[in-house]
Amino acid sequence: MPSSSQSSVGSGALSHAYIQHPSLRCNVPDSRGLFYDDANRLLICVTSDQVFSWETAPPFNPDVSPSVDSISDGPILSVRFSLDKKVIAVQRSDCEIQFFHRETKKTLTHKCRPGSESILGFFWSDSPLCDLAVVKTSGMDLFACDSAMNLRLVETKKVNVNWYIYTHESRLVLLASGLQCKTIAGFQLSTAGVVRLPKFEMTLATTESNSKPIISPGDVHLVTVYGRIYCLQVDREAMLLNTYRFYRDAVVQQGSLPIYSSKLSVSVVDNLLLVHQIDAKVVIIYDLFVDSRAPVSAPLPLLWRGYQGSDSSSQAANMENESAESSTSNENIVMYEDAWTFLVPDLILDQTNKVLWRVHLDLEAISASSSDRTSLLEFLQRRKLDANKAKQLCLGIARALILERRPATQVTQAIDVLVTAYSYSVKAGIYKELKNEKTTPTDGASSPGNERGRASGSSIDEEEEVEINVPSGPADEQQESQLSSPAISPDELYKFVFASVEETMVEESDYLVAIITEFLRSISAEKLKVDLNIYVMTIRLLAHSKRFAELSLFITNKIIEPSKEVALQLLESGRQNLRVSKLGLDMLRQLSLHHEYISSLVQDGYYLEALRYAQKRKVTSVRSSLFLEAAFASNDMQHLAAILRVLSELIPGFKETSEYYTFHGLLNETSSSVAV
């Protein structure tokens, strides 16, 4: 197991999720507030007449300076850049939104009818129908906006709205109405158009003390994992987090997660759901991919870690720890303090310190605390964010399973997981050796479709026909400097697992052969290919334990596929067993490796057969002295004479070589009776 996870255990600061230096810091004097534009992933800081914005794409660069735009003075309720970032929209009050064109400096003010309705908020959209959506108490107005910044109302959705939530990630807006705010109307404003979701009621338990609890916008979270869209809703009376999954034509409640804190927030990191139990100051991780609603790991605190350079978590320290204060940071971070805002999907904005954190997962720690390795491997194979780490962990687990001599069935399961994951990622086009470019939006688009294939058999098949997809778009783009998938190719499995354990396991070759067989079966079932060195290794192992009967079955049934390397290994291992070396010879012949075949025949003393073969196939590459020396060694002068004659015919100019003279001379000396 990786050392760093051990040390994190040792320091007593066990954790599965952490925030890490550097953070994104807004040192803007006279700041009037911090906003987050999730569509453009911008952290926005406003002063009385200026808008500062920072890109938040990972990794954070603390030295980057923000872009600055001037706007007119006034109150600011929210700020969002248009999707082309040419326009800054500022909500000034509950009836006024102002637009500033960053290049033309043109401004525009949009107002609603005061008194009868008020603006709850707005967001930009990339749907073909509209560019801007304004949510009001009376419904939602959809506007088209041209380059000259003229707003044109295209459609109005009339709904009573108490509050709404929207994430650009899901392109989904939920409008809450009703006395308890539990009646939800939803629209998806995706590139495919505007889709109205069926209305649904959220579940709320009632108690005697609170017969009419009300849902507030902070109690509802839209999360996107594995290309599926879920809504999570806190039910404080029942202490449950209800989950709903969105399909195009249905909204289905999918069970609930228990909660341990009345204050709650969620993050999504690498398709995992992190539920922050704020009062308890712990985070619980769930993987909604699996049917089980059991958490991935036990509740543990969120951790703060020092600079990235000191990657190891031994440097990490819990914030409640004194060591944190003594670190180079001058932030006075208190975990889960009230001023923390959780941003979609994985950011935390600390309003007090004016810094932005990103939540990370410690895959090493998670795997160290998991005992079911098959599901752990499945879990790791689903990780994309730190694919490299996940891959290394998977390799480590596979090696450990074999070295610990776990039951073959268990190892088989593990191998099957890795092989199917690889096969799947190759078919889906996700697997590439190394890639440095940005992921294309198709990644995001393809995943839900693939998802469906993989998730078959899960509890929601009935409604599976049409699923709401996560729209593709720039929001899905992520800078990736490394692997895009933790999938492990059969060649890598051979190299980093089987080859690396061979030496230690050589005395338990029976076991290792059984495992390799399962591996071969697994890759054959997925119609994959493997480095032929695994065959060479299998032959070595079988020969080592003298399982020659099986070795010949492996060869004749082509479990070990023929190749030159395999044939040579058979000859090598065949030194202990004639049958095996014959298998090697046969293979050389079948592969038409004439040179090797002839040389091996001569080595085995079948020099006449070898020469006959050479003569028929017109092979002249084998040293003629081989035949001659073999015949001379066997002291058969008749053979020697015959060989000289055949070679003279086979090789042009042979009679002029020194070899011919040498052996011809020897022949004449020893027996003058044999004519050449």
Next chain:
Amino acid sequence: MGMASMSSSSSSNGESLKLCVFDLRRGQNEGQELDKILFFFPPDLTFSSQLSVIGLSEGLITFTRLFSPEAACEVIEAERHSHVFYESEPDIWIVMVIEKNKEIEAIWRVDALQKVLKEVHSLFVMFHGSIRSLLDKEPSGGLIRSHLYPFITDYLNDLSVGKKLQLPSFRETLKERCTVQMLTLARDAALEVQSLVGVLDSCAGTLRCHSLILFHDLLVSTTLSPDDTVDLFTYYVMRLTSNALSSGTSSWSYLRKGTSLSQTSSRSTTSPQLLVSTDSLPSGNGNGAAGRVIRPLQHNKWSKGKDGFLVTDIWGKDATPTIWLQKTEERVHLLAYQHKCLTLVLLVPTMAIVNGELDISFVKHQVTENASAKILKVEEKLSKGWGGENAYHVSGYRYLLVDNDTEVSRASPSGKVATLAKETLLAVNKLRETVDTEKSRTKEEKDMEICIRAKNNAWAIARLTRGKELYMALEKASDTLLDATDSVQSFSNRYCNGTFSMD
């Protein structure tokens, strides 16, 4: 009728077949000659007649050893009898004396007869251990005699039809006894099979179990040495195939198929089994120390239990069969599990079984627990690829392929061989005899090609290369030698990976 049959009734004019086992190290003093005799058939022959047969054999062995100490005589052809010799263990000889018959059917090949002797001995050793070890255990010889007598008698019973014993004649010349016949597997099926083998390997904990997997009457996989595989395979075909279990007779096979009909007819009735009726066997003789003598070759003793395992009371009530492995001289429990036409033979080292039947049922449990899914899968795959009885028929050819290294053979189905003219079969028989002689002359493997034109213009062709043998009969009268060689060539390229190609 596929075998040369001869009356073995003692009442008829002299015994047409005699078979004896004797030990040259015993009875060297005058008056103790009877000590040598470990087995004699027919049993009711007078001692003096028995001694005269053995005395002659012993004389011939001693005489020929003068010239060839390593390999004494194999056969002596007298005017009216042939003596076939087989030295089964050092100084322990099995000799078969057969009457030469005017009947044309009584044309056989010595090597084929020797293989019969080899087979009965190998089977005996598998079940009881070597003859020498039993002699060492009880030097008086009572123990070995009490084991040999029922065993060989039961074995000969299999060769008998009605009142006649059938020996392999020229009609069986395209078959090879003491070899196994294998099922050819596609790679994916082979991987499934091997995966199942891996599970069976570890069914008894840390001590590795050997296993055989069989389908119909063909071998699918083995972890045993070729010799042990042949013995178990032979026994399997004789007694354990699903066919043998249901009908109570040997199943069809390349070797026995030809006679199965007549055998069934003779066995289904309780008609006179000339050799022995079960009760007439001496049961008390020498049994005092060794307990009861097991008779694994008895018929109708195996059946399929509810859990899929085959059960028998041959080894006693509720006792698990045990056998000896030649290669390792290891004693193992034999467990056979059958699912449809798929049979698994699991050999559990006796070392691994400490608590008797308790441990055995644990192993059985392990098999059903861990392997049943794989067994179903393998059975399904094999059934899907199963080509039936004539799967290995190649139209236009009648052939026999033998791989001496792996002791594997494959031949045209006997139904197809039966269509050959008698002249052709006789020619192939002659050809094989020639090859046998040639092979015994030089012990090292030789490449060889022989073609014979039979009286009916058929071609009989043999090709040998480095331990592999191909025999073939081609009955196209118009074929020239060149045509015939071309046919062999293309057969070799298509079905033997070019092993016998001589281009």
